[in-house]
Amino acid sequence: xxxxxxxxxxxxxxxxxxxxxxxxxxxxxxxxxxxxxxxxxxxxxxxxxxxxxxxxxxxxxxxxxxxxxxxxxxxxxxxxxxxxxxxxxxxxxxxxxxxxxxxxxxxxxxxxxxxxxxxxxxxxxxxxxxxxxxxxxxxxxxxxxxxxxxxxxxxxxxxxxxxxxxxxxxxxxxxxxxxxxxxxxxxxxxxxxxxxxxxxxxxxxxxxxxxxxxxxxxxxxxxxxxxxxxxxxxxxxxxxxxxxxxxxxxxxxxxxxxxxx
Amino acid sequence: xxxxxxxxxxxxxxxxxxxxxxxxxxxxxxxxxxxxxxxxxxxxxxxxxxxxxxxxxxxxxxxxxxxxxxxxxxxxxxxxxxxxxxxxxxxxxxxxxxxxxxxxxxxxxxxxxxxxxxxxxxxxxxxxxxxxxxxxxxxxxxxxxxxxxxxxxxxxxxxxxxxxxxxxxxxxxxxxxxxxxxxxxxxxxxxxxxxxxxxxxxxxxxxxxxxxxxxxxxxxxxxxxxxxxxxxxxxxxxxx
Numbered sequence: 001x002x003x004x005x006x007x008x009x010x011x012x013x014x015x016x017x018x019x020x021x022x023x024x025x026x027x028x029x030x031x032x033x034x035x036x037x038x039x040x041x042x043x044x045x046x047x048x049x050x051x052x053x054x055x056x057x058x059x060x061x062x063x064x065x066x067x068x069x070x071x072x073x074x075x076x077x078x079x080x081x082x083x084x085x086x087x088x089x090x091x092x093x094x095x096x097x098x099x100x101x102x103x104x105x106x107x108x109x110x111x112x113x114x115x116x117x118x119x120x121x122x123x124x125x126x127x128x129x130x131x132x133x134x135x136x137x138x139x140x141x142x143x144x145x146x147x148x149x150x151x152x153x154x155x156x157x158x159x160x161x162x163x164x165x166x167x168x169x170x171x172x173x174x175x176x177x178x179x180x181x182x183x184x185x186x187x188x189x190x191x192x193x194x195x196x197x198x199x200x201x202x203x204x205x206x207x208x209x210x211x212x213x214x215x216x217x218x219x220x221x222x223x224x225x226x227x228x229x230x231x232x233x234x235x236x237x238x239x240x241x242x243x244x245x246x247x248x249x250x251x252x253x254x255x256x257x258x259x260x261x
Numbered sequence: 262x263x264x265x266x267x268x269x270x271x272x273x274x275x276x277x278x279x280x281x282x283x284x285x286x287x288x289x290x291x292x293x294x295x296x297x298x299x300x301x302x303x304x305x306x307x308x309x310x311x312x313x314x315x316x317x318x319x320x321x322x323x324x325x326x327x328x329x330x331x332x333x334x335x336x337x338x339x340x341x342x343x344x345x346x347x348x349x350x351x352x353x354x355x356x357x358x359x360x361x362x363x364x365x366x367x368x369x370x371x372x373x374x375x376x377x378x379x380x381x382x383x384x385x386x387x388x389x390x391x392x393x394x395x396x397x398x399x400x401x402x403x404x405x406x407x408x409x410x411x412x413x414x415x416x417x418x419x420x421x422x423x424x425x426x427x428x429x430x431x432x433x434x435x436x437x438x439x440x441x442x443x444x445x446x447x448x449x450x451x452x453x454x455x456x457x458x459x460x461x462x463x464x465x466x467x468x469x470x471x472x473x474x475x476x477x478x479x480x481x482x483x484x485x486x487x488x489x490x491x492x493x494x495x496x497x498x499x500x501x
């Protein structure tokens with residue numbers, strides 16, 4: 001999935017979405033012409049931002065994964081940049097979020113460099129009006145932070161198989177994936193929750209804020225084997241905690257689009 | 262993991278390894294009944310150059326199954342470690358800490374038993390036996406020794422999975438490794454908060470300037486794991 005398809009997918013998931021993204025605007029300009037012409041024009045469109053020396057050599061599927069990941073990283077980086085500046089983070093938690101913010105911005109820069117694009121070249125415009133008090137109420141800030149981190153873990157996990165053609169970049173994605181999981185655990189802990197996903201994940205005020213974030217997390221079938229009843233002393237809850245589940249691109253994007261301006 | 266003690270230095274086998282010894286010794290002569298299952302298992306193995314792997318050494322094997330055995334070995338180590346902590350909690354353990362240790366024990370046992378089930382189904386002749394652990398370097402009466410070791414084990418596990426993923430050829434195994442590694446990363450972070458509180462140190466030393474967690478090769482991980490595993494293990498046939 002390239003960026004064009006990614007935004008087409010967002011459009012499909014949310015037909016009313018309108019012009020949410022700076023890139024998307026250009027896409028609409030293209031859309032005014034014949035579709036075939038628009039598709040043919042894409043390489044020209046991207047050539048303005050793609051550094052061919054590196055980014056253009058990526059296999060198409062790998063590029064699609066990285067662009068998708070970059071979209072999510074832009075959202076996280078934007079969120080924490082605003083959060084850290086908002087003044088609502090208590091002093092004794094401040095370092096946690098300034099550290100997370102640094103990591104997310106580093107992910108953005110690394111993915112941009114890998115794709116061969118300039119800083120913020122693909123950055124969409126974001127909005128947070130689905131959670132109006134997110135930068136004035138620390139509790140809301142934490143709920144959305146946990147959502148982004150647990151969602152990021154699920155999104156990267158789902159994409160690993162799509163990077164098998166690019167082993168070194170697969171490893172980079174796994175290295176980011178683990179950092180997102182560390183973030184998720186600490187933010188969960190700040191909310192008085194366990195660091196791992198318990199049950200359907202909806203404890204302590206998560207529902208109904210972000211209903212789809214934890215869909216499927218109760219799964220206890222692994223590698224085609226239903227583990228419930230097969231491991232002594234372990235109930236279904238413990239078994240579902242022990243394995244984090246992936247979430248597909250459509251489901252992740254349906255959540256992410258809440259934040260696209 | 263620098264402190265040591267002679268007061269509490271459990272060295273032992275899991276229930277499975279005792280059962281494995283039983284089965285193996287049933288098949289072998291009584292004269293080697295005192296050897297570990299692992300020793301017997303590896304007695305006829307060779308590496309990829311045809312060189313014999315020393316007697317008493319467990320060969321993790323090659324390809325995807327070798328990597329699954331590698332993960333199974335690390336999960337055996339972690340499961341045995343947390344089982345010991347919950348059985349003999351350190352002095353002054355809080356109810357919160359005991360709850361965390363109990364959860365970690367349950368997760369690692371689930372991972373260990375999952376691998377045992379999965380490898381037994383996929384490659385019954387290639388699964389490694391239960392390994393004998395050696396925790397003599399860990400003082401289980403000391404909070405700092407136990408949590409320091411826990412942090413090291415979790416971070417080792419995360420870096421091991423991160424480094425191994427790209428060698429897997431089967432997408433479903435890669436997904437399963439991904440399902441487990443993020444839980445290990447969650448563990449590492451929570452152990453970090455028990456040691457450091459909620460300051461910016463929760464990823465200290467583990468995340469580089471690019472925001473990347475560590476990835477370690479088989480050759481980097483195995484010597485560290487071996488310090489806590491009495492059974493000799495060999496990764497010489499793992500993918501390169």
